[in-house]
Amino acid sequence: MTSHTRPGSLHEPGRPSHEWGGPLRPFHHLYVHIPFCKHKCGYCDFNAYAGMDRLMPDYVDALERELVFARERYPFQELDSVYLGGGTPSLLQAQLMARLLAFIRRTFNVAPDAEVTLEANPASTDEAKVAAWLEGGVNRLSLGVQGFDRRALAVLERKTDAAQAIKAFSLARKMGMSNISIDLIYAVPFQSLETWIETLRRAIAMQPDHVSTYCLSFEEGTLLYRRRAEGRVPEVETDLQWDQLDAACDELEKAGFRRYEVSSWAHPGFESRHNQAYWRCRPVYGAGAGAHSYAADGVNAWRWWNVARPRDYIAAAPSPRADGEELDARKAAAESLMLGLRTVQGATAPSGFDRELDRLQRDGLVRRVDGRVVPTRRGLDLHNQIALAVL
Numbered sequence: 597m598t599s600h601t602r603p604g605s606l607h608e609p610g611r612p613s614h615e616w617g618g619p620l621r622p623f624h625h626l627y628v629h630i631p632f633c634k635h636k637c638g639y640c641d642f643n644a645y646a647g648m649d650r651l652m653p654d655y656v657d658a659l660e661r662e663l664v665f666a667r668e669r670y671p672f673q674e675l676d677s678v679y680l681g682g683g684t685p686s687l688l689q690a691q692l693m694a695r696l697l698a699f700i701r702r703t704f705n706v707a708p709d710a711e712v713t714l715e716a717n718p719a720s721t722d723e724a725k726v727a728a729w730l731e732g733g734v735n736r737l738s739l740g741v742q743g744f745d746r747r748a749l750a751v752l753e754r755k756t757d758a759a760q761a762i763k764a765f766s767l768a769r770k771m772g773m774s775n776i777s778i779d780l781i782y783a784v785p786f787q788s789l790e791t792w793i794e795t796l797r798r799a800i801a802m803q804p805d806h807v808s809t810y811c812l813s814f815e816e817g818t819l820l821y822r823r824r825a826e827g828r829v830p831e832v833e834t835d836l837q838w839d840q841l842d843a844a845c846d847e848l849e850k851a852g853f854r855r856y857e858v859s860s861w862a863h864p865g866f867e868s869r870h871n872q873a874y875w876r877c878r879p880v881y882g883a884g885a886g887a888h889s890y891a892a893d894g895v896n897a898w899r900w901w902n903v904a905r906p907r908d909y910i911a912a913a914p915s916p917r918a919d920g921e922e923l924d925a926r927k928a929a930a931e932s933l934m935l936g937l938r939t940v941q942g943a944t945a946p947s948g949f950d951r952e953l954d955r956l957q958r959d960g961l962v963r964r965v966d967g968r969v970v971p972t973r974r975g976l977d978l979h980n981q982i983a984l985a986v987l
Contacts, residue, residue, distance in 0.1 A: 629884030658913035697732025942970030
């Protein structure tokens with residue numbers, strides 16, 4: 597097979613599996629991107645857009661066209677996970693989300709015990725929507741709480757407060773959502789160690805099943821990045837960032853959570869199956885504006901992504917692919933190792949990386965256990981250094 601038939605070499609839609617280098621491994625995981633937001637927060641560099649609610653019906657139409665297109669061209673088997681991310685998927689009207697969820701189940705063979713996650717903002721979570729989500733098969737809610745401290749929320753430009761977060765969480769739990777994850781952000785300007793610990797304790801008191809904590813990053817092009825450059829928000833001291841990460845480890849572990857990935861803690865059995873598919877380099881099909889797909893044939897791998905802007909995506913569907921790249925065997929192995937080392941389980945050591953792994957071991961970032969390479973606590977905290985060394 598010549599390389600021109602692989603995604604990443606031409607601006608063409610992905611091709612059927614028999615035209616690739618070998619039989620593609622089937623997709624068991626589906627990501628669906630919902631790019632709409634009520635307000636784009638100052639720190640956000642995701643593919644998200646405010647003020648485009650009128651496009652929602654056309655966008656769902658386009659998603660359905662792409663999903664049929666994908667099913668006809670790629671090998672799909674029983675889906676083990678479906679993840680609706682954004683943006684703010686909970687902004688979609690209840691009837692539109694119900695329609696989309698039903699369409700996914702008609703189009704694909706979704707496993708009876710599949711993990712079906714929906715990202716939600718507390719402000720756009722209400723009884724009618726939760727009912728539609730549950731009816732559509734959503735069994736895991738990822739709630740964007742981000743924090744409880746008013747000053748930190750103001751810096752982040754979050755339009756929700758602690759009362760809304762608690763109300764949305766309680767409503768979802770009462771209505772039968774048995775798996776709820778919450779997101780928190782630390783290292784926020786003006787956020788002290790004490791207010792962060794209070795945030796952690798208030799989050800734990802809600803009794804979530806999974807908690808993700810993210811260190812705030814100032815991404816170029818965001819409003820928060822410009823405000824820091826203008827001196828309107830201060831730098832966060834490195835020592836304080838480490839103290840806040842240590843506090844997260846201490847508070848969450850005392851409450852029975854287990855850190856299983858760089859930014860994720862869960863009660864046993866509540867680890868995110870969909871996110872683990874990414875960290876284990878499993879094939880994932882990404883539908884929607886700006887969504888990324890990853891495919892592999894056992895040696896090489898391919899990644900491609902869709903056009904980003906919602907109007908362009910609607911116009912391009914059912915084949916909205918923008919570009920992509922081929923990962924040769926060496927690069928695919930490096931990426932698999934790097935992502936595997938995000939998790940406490942680590943990865944099987946591939947051949948050809950002895951020099952890099954020896955250096956990481958000397959630096960105290962990894963250790964070798966029964967033929968696997970696993971990160972140390974220091975390695976989890978400094979995963980960027982592992983990524984730089986491996987890639």
